[in-house]
Amino acid sequence: MKKIVLFLVMCLSAFPVKADEGMWFLMFIERLNHRDMEKMGLQLTAEEIYSINHHSLKDAVVQFNGGCTAEIVSKDGLVLTNHHCGYSAIAELSSAEQNYLRDGFWAKERSAEMKPKSLYVRFFVRMDDVSKRILSKVNDKMTETERNKIIQQEIALIEKENSEGGKYTVSVRPFFQGNEYYYFVYQDYTDVRLVGTPPESVGKFGGDTDNWEWPRQTGDFSMFRVYADKDGNPAAYSKDNVPLQPKHYLPVSIKGVKENDFAMILGYPGRTNRWMPAGGIEQNVKYAYPAWVEGAKTGMDQMKKYMDKDATVRLQYASKYASTANYWKNRQGMIDALTKAGTAKTKAAQEAKFNAWANKPENKEKYGNVIATINKYYVETNLKSRHDNYLTQLLRTSAYGVAPATIGNALIGYYKETDNNKAQMLPKITALIGNVYGDFYAPAEKDILAAQLNLYASKGAEYGLAPEIAKMKAANNGDFTNDVNNAISKSIFANKEAITAFMENPKPEVIATDPLFVISNDLIAKFRAKSPEQLKADDDFAIAYRELVEGLRTSKLNAIQYPDANSTLRLTYGKVRALPADKRNDAKINNYTDMQSMVKKYKAGDQEFDLPARLLELNKAKDFGQYADKAGYMPINFLTDNDITGGNSGSPVLNGKGELIGIAFDGNIEAMAGDVIFDSKLQRTINVDIRYVLWIIDKYAGAKNIIDEMTIVK
Template identity: 50%
Template sequence: MATSRMKSINMNMKYLLSIGLLAAMFIQGPSLRADEGMWLVNMLNRITMAEMSEMGLNLTAEEIYDINNASLKDAIVRLNGGSCTGEVISSQGLVLTNHHCAYDAIQGFSSTANDYLTDGFFALEKGQEKHIEDFYISFLVRIDDVSDRILADVTADMDETTRQATIAEASKAFLALMNPEGTKELDLKSFYYENEFYLFEYQSFKDIRLVAAPPESVGKYGGDTDNWMWPRHTGDFSMLRIYADENNEPADYSETNVPYQPKRHLRISMDGVSEGDFTMVMGYPGSTDRFLSSWGVEQALSLYNPSVVEVRDMKLTTMKKHMDADPAVRIQYAAKYAQTANYWKYYIGQSKGLKRLNIQSEKAELEARFTDWVNGDANRLSEYGEALELIEGYYADTDASVKGKVYALEAGLIGSDISLFAFRFNRMAAGLFSEDAEEVAATQAMLTDYVAGFYRE
């Protein structure tokens, strides 16, 4: 399946000028096998379940994903719109996730008097659990392939601007049709560089409480040195709990809410693991650049990655200077420092890996084989003959602007809190100019809450 998908992408390379694959729930097989890969859970019948069973899987496709009955998907949750994955591990809505996924919340509850970042936090009873503001957890309801609906009016002879406009118009109309009253939580995502589209429906809970988090010496053991490294020895965990109303439905925070009773939760085996056990990972990854061209890899190595590292290195140095000088500042900037350091280390490691594995040359060889395949047939030559030339031209045209864009984003828009605050405020303020009095009032309330949250100590 992975091979056929790569072939279909290579055969549509005119549309591969943007990079990034938006991903949702996936199943990944053992990483050392040639047939490893990533799939949406609703696609499991499109891959060989029998083969996965032979490898040791003891579940059916329906036990993993079923829209009519409780299945494994009902125990795997999305945090804050996809920033992290969590697992429901009890009938009382207890969620296990990574330490860094609750790091911002832990920081928010910390002070110099109660430094939960350093000392950790453990609620010994439900009454001690701490409600996390502006935090939500989502359950996947269903996934539908809507590619035919979104691409119905797209033709092969469209230029990219027209194609994008056609897709945008179709997407807007389709979402309005599927959610006329605005009561459903729908997310339309493109895959494989806008060659496939899937509609995700979620149910989100907003009353989330912190249950447990280890001290940083455990949860962040190894710090930036070990981050993105393997093997990594760290107690990278935290625990949350989902609360619902008396009918087990989502509700705003209330002391009368009760622990959510999930349709399905994971049971933790105490038997341990054995050599050769089947391994399956299920969750919400972010994106991948695995289909980047050789020119894209070159641009990343020579321009994009080092520019991000350069700016973030200066930001980290500045923050650390003031954090080391004042315990209160250390707590206030702990999450921001960690977020900045995360992809600072990521791009350092990515560049090393790309060079060590000689990925640019591998991509060039793949492109050479693609060229031979195209040249072997007149129809293919007519349709795909200029694909690689277009991609190479795109990177040649954008090389000069990469550093400037990185600096503008990293040092400008997200360089300081106040600039990002102003940007977000401006985008949120559009409703103030509405002729609908209710929309104006709602926007005012939203902005008031946003400002209060930004300036709270």
């Protein structure tokens, strides 16, 4: 049997399969992609994917809380997304006594569904091209400041025209570095409630060790429900709200997948930079990303020290830690992949060809200095990029780094206002204080700030530190421990009790000299500061970058037809596709993992590789029900070669009929260069097999009420 399987794999490899690069606008699918998709296995019309006048697939795909994707899977507004996308909401609803993050949660009836404080989904209504309208208002004689002002004025008009009096959220976005503009119309629903989540040992199985790795065995999913008023309109949370009746929802297929099956993904990819010049790649690899990695790890180490000691602290910092860890490993993977692939050299070779074209007599006036301007900019900003990334990680991981300046400046403004304006401002300031100190543990914050200041003062000094930090470093020899301790002991921003006491008996004059405010305000001011020379360099670079992209498209030296990702709805298509055989995965073809491979990784009591006793019992009994593969194994994850990036987390993976076969949740670390340059050989999307999702809900959790809501295709 093994010889037959090996022969089949060799046959497949004899006919090379090309991964399909591209994150495509839905409005152009019929013109650019539909015929190619049909050849690969699509059975839907372009109208069934994107329609303004009729329900279509786009009506079942939502942006989840601004940073992920999710899909509607029932007529009653049931939402499926990743566990890591719902992570912060699950943590918020948890306590040390009722820890849904650790133990899981399943609402057996609608009344048990739980509402987090702040969570929304965004439905895509329509889009259109407004490039001619906007670009007709500007010309090459304008400065960047003049150009941007006029463009923003026109954008404001377009957004107002299409909002229907505030019914819709409208966003006009630039593409191809400002060479094209499109508007997007959305409708937001804010009453979104938790329906179910597996325990963290399932939803985050493998933890940081397996993150961005293949083979993978992670049940990365969670479930929510969208509620609306009785007429189906968005409404604030109310017990009178009813489950949304969506225009379209996805049927769920349990037929399974095999090598070369068609797979398409709709979602909201966050950011790619495939037009990035060679100098930008070099800057990221040598300056920006190493600083990001080191700064993130410094914050993580301090958080984890306290999270491991206290269950309540672990819940408080769970979301921040997970987010920091995710990008920490991602950026290190980017460094390794971009270096190994020689991406900067590839881009430099393309730019050399462009420069030759640009300096032909007919092109020289407009494009002749583009490459020189871009290269000069990166040389001048290398040290700044390193400094800014150390400072960014300080501000991202340290509440003391940001909160004192944010709250302090709000209070300074508040105490200067008249009584009428104060009445309007106070609720916002009170809410800000509640948000800052809601998930806050002072001992951890003290150590995070001290460690990050030590790192920043050491590694960011070559560019130039924030002035007050530089003074402190000169006096403390680079060890900020005592300075931080002293500042916290004297600060009104030390904790919620201190700021509350201050507001009950305010002395506004002390804010400006408060020691934590001085540190925080200094850091933020440094982060925002730009000299006239820097502003001029930024403007010159923006013009050159825009002209580079325009020139590359005009000259046909770059064949990319799709714009970079920027959190707008896109479609990507490809196939189920294996990676080369890997001894870590005993699957017959290295395009899936099964329950046995997960159990082999099981380590009782381990924070990353523990498994629930019930799951182990069900596996031992081979109680897989209708969700087992026809070959007998219980599938967990599978691979496709779709072109995705961050923001696609939670995206539906669909077969040719538009049926849900999986949920996208990760990529493979070997292809981390993919945000800059697509690797058709290595790039893969790691997906949760929908059969595993359903098995967890049905067999493990016994939440058959949720299964019964969905349309299951056998």
